[in-house]
Amino acid sequence: MTELTHLDESGAARMVDIAGKPVTAREAVATGRITMSPEAAAAIRAGAIQKGDALATARIAGIMAAKRTADLIPLCHPLPLTRVAIDLAPDAAGVTVTATAATEGKTGVEMEALTAASVALLTLYDMAKAIDKSMVINDIRLLSKTGGKSGDWSA
Numbered sequence: 001m002t003e004l005t006h007l008d009e010s011g012a013a014r015m016v017d018i019a020g021k022p023v024t025a026r027e028a029v030a031t032g033r034i035t036m037s038p039e040a041a042a043a044i045r046a047g048a049i050q051k052g053d054a055l056a057t058a059r060i061a062g063i064m065a066a067k068r069t070a071d072l073i074p075l076c077h078p079l080p081l082t083r084v085a086i087d088l089a090p091d092a093a094g095v096t097v098t099a100t101a102a103t104e105g106k107t108g109v110e111m112e113a114l115t116a117a118s119v120a121l122l123t124l125y126d127m128a129k130a131i132d133k134s135m136v137i138n139d140i141r142l143l144s145k146t147g148g149k150s151g152d153w154s155a
Helices: 038-046 054-067 110-128
Strands: 024-035 081-091 094-105 136-146
Touching: 024 110, 038 054, 038 081, 038 094, 038 110, 054 081, 054 094, 054 110, 081 110, 094 110, 110 136
Parallel strands: none
Antiparallel strands: 024 094, 024 136, 081 094
């Protein structure tokens, strides 16, 4: 079993010491999906949500969330992100979000990518809830990560 790095010898939560790790280029890609009624999906695609442009708002929210990940996830290190990209793929049944986060640092950006995807999806829910309160957010997951001591990984 892999050792849990966020626990000390007594089992207490701790922030991992990354002082001795080398700086490397790192990137992570995460995805998730929100499904909804055809009416809500059509309104998002048409830019006809009463609150404004749902896709543009979700994109900005995802980028902002990635930048605030260390404020939201207690044991995450604050990272100098070099890039955050949010891809939104709307269709007749909802929207698929793909978030990419990159840095040159001592620790990975998986949590930043996952946070960006999650908040973009939550923003879409908020923007369209007047049309459909039964929307479902699901399948949030890491697709890939590159860089660092553990190397590359993909789903």
